[in-house]
Amino acid sequence: MNTSSNSSLLKGSLSVMILRLLEDRERMYGYEITQKVKDLTAGEMSITEGALYPALHKLEADGLLTTETQIVDGRARKYYSLTKTGHTEAAGRIAELSSFLENLNLVLKLKPSL
Amino acid sequence: MNTSSNSSLLKGSLSVMILRLLEDRERMYGYEITQKVKDLTAGEMSITEGALYPALHKLEADGLLTTETQIVDGRARKYYSLTKTGHTEAAGRIAELSSFLENLNLVLKLKPSL
DNA sequence: ATTCAATACCTAAGAGGTGTAGGTATATAG
């Protein structure tokens, strides 16, 4: 994936993406998240499993997600859902990131000084 | 500054901001960059010196910036400018970051699935 | 039969950017 050279994430954005996806979908498993991100970005963004699983585990350890494992077609799937705290935190972190991105854009798209 | 608790940068965004500011202004010194970012973002974003100076030094070591020191009002200022390579790299990195931000927004603003 | 791709989870080690917390020094306002 990523025909172009760079696919590196910006530190901190991954967990917020996970939170955002779970706000929309209620219940997702790891592999599904990687595919959903690829779908949404037309293959331009891939999240690596080495980043995803630790992020998921941390979110769970922090009490924002709960898990439920199911066997589907002979393979184990670990479904993640937002806890009540997770819903609240998700809203806050998404707002925070959005605000940061707006500020970042103010810098990136600054009007040329004459 | 930042009355609110969080002011942390997304890893990798700082050097691109520096490059972007220098595309606009030709010549800037460190302290000026911190002030410019505050101005542009109405005080909502502050870049810490502990991040700024190492970033500036790395950009210089990588050949993207050159420096010129001047004494102004009794204080030393170290002016940074884009090298020829720096101009090229700046364009590339800004495009890369912009592309990443668009993809990130695709995830953050995804339409609710019905 | 065997091999490869996709599905599905995981971890360890290391790199690298950032924040915290210092340090030095000058000019100016109170």
Add this chain to the structure above:
DNA sequence: CTATATACCTACACCTCTTAGGTATTGAAT
């Protein structure tokens, strides 16, 4: 004479991410 703004710097720790593995099942292709 002290505090604030200006102006530079570094060391250390933290934390995310990438790289590079590992295990296992299913289904398609050879």
